[in-house]
Amino acid sequence: MLLKDKVVIVTGGSRGIGRGIAVECARQGADVVINYARDPAGAAGVSPAQEVVAEIEALGRRAVAVKGDVADPATAQALVDAAVAHFGGVDVAVANAGVCAFHDFLGMPPELLRETIGINLEGTYFLAQAAGRRMQEQGRGGAIIAISSISALVGGEFQTHYTPTKAGQRSLMQSCAIALGRYGIRCNSVLPGTIVTDINRDDLTPEKTTYFNQRIPLGRLGQPHDIAGPVVFLASDLARYVTGAEILVDGGLYVNLQ
Ligand SMILES: NC(=O)C1=CN([C@@H]2O[C@H](COP(=O)(O)OP(=O)(O)OC[C@H]3O[C@@H](n4cnc5c(N)ncnc54)[C@H](O)[C@@H]3O)[C@@H](O)[C@H]2O)C=CC1
Numbered sequence: 001m002l003l004k005d006k007v008v009i010v011t012g013g014s015r016g017i018g019r020g021i022a023v024e025c026a027r028q029g030a031d032v033v034i035n036y037a038r039d040p041a042g043a044a045g046v047s048p049a050q051e052v053v054a055e056i057e058a059l060g061r062r063a064v065a066v067k068g069d070v071a072d073p074a075t076a077q078a079l080v081d082a083a084v085a086h087f088g089g090v091d092v093a094v095a096n097a098g099v100c101a102f103h104d105f106l107g108m109p110p111e112l113l114r115e116t117i118g119i120n121l122e123g124t125y126f127l128a129q130a131a132g133r134r135m136q137e138q139g140r141g142g143a144i145i146a147i148s149s150i151s152a153l154v155g156g157e158f159q160t161h162y163t164p165t166k167a168g169q170r171s172l173m174q175s176c177a178i179a180l181g182r183y184g185i186r187c188n189s190v191l192p193g194t195i196v197t198d199i200n201r202d203d204l205t206p207e208k209t210t211y212f213n214q215r216i217p218l219g220r221l222g223q224p225h226d227i228a229g230p231v232v233f234l235a236s237d238l239a240r241y242v243t244g245a246e247i248l249v250d251g252g253l254y255v256n257l258q
């Protein structure tokens, strides 16, 4: 087990990539605080956040779900407080929550631009700061991981509000690595390629899916659990000398120009 008895926070942990990360961390021995923004119950009357908590408990670990908008700095503090109150501290913070409402550049409403920056970039900043403060007090180091994107490296016609937030998260982790290295707190990014989740359900038409499956050297789009392994690695002591770095997890998409 790579994360035995570590305490992990995952924002946006009730769905998609965040859910995959939260469950894999528990499988690796961690107790987990998951954050969610909105969580309507499904047909069976059980919400996704409750499902994740139950899945983690079935693995023999503890979990708690905390509601909150990551764009609000109070949410980051509430997540740290929950980790301390329920599990005694924080070892790993994963800034995963994010939005990407596809929109053309010339018609971009300022509200959508600001909302995207607030959730994706400022939300990561607030979590890194709140977790970093607690980790410094604890004096036992820690790991902060931003779920950035292949979009930190390349542009997107309908993502002019989004790609700068992903580049910003990567840059933020580099600067935090310097600011927090003296406390043994490592800060890194994971850059997923295109992963099939709710965020791109409408964008990934059958035609686009076929195109990607042909262009990606490993022959398929990603799934949430493809991202969890690299996150666990960065969170674990196996990565004890890794900070200010990033792992591109895209099936080879980025390097295939043709
Ligand atoms: N799916 C993909 O192809 C890729 C996704 N990413 C990034 O991965 C992260 C997770 O996205 P996915 O799992 O794909 O999408 P998703 O839509 O399935 O999950 C996003 C999560 O963020 C939460 N969230 C959204 N706004 C929030 C807010 N204001 N406060 C708290 N939580 C909020 C949602 O409730 C949800 O749990 C995002 O940061 C996204 O930018 C990066 C590269 C590729």
Ligand SMILES: C[C@H](O)[C@@H]1OC(=O)[C@H](O)[C@@H]1O
Pocket: 100, 148, 149, 150, 151, 156, 159, 166, 193, 194, 195, 199, 200, 203
């Ligand atoms: C939402 C997109 O499909 C997804 O998110 C990203 O960060 C990449 O641009 C992917 O294509």
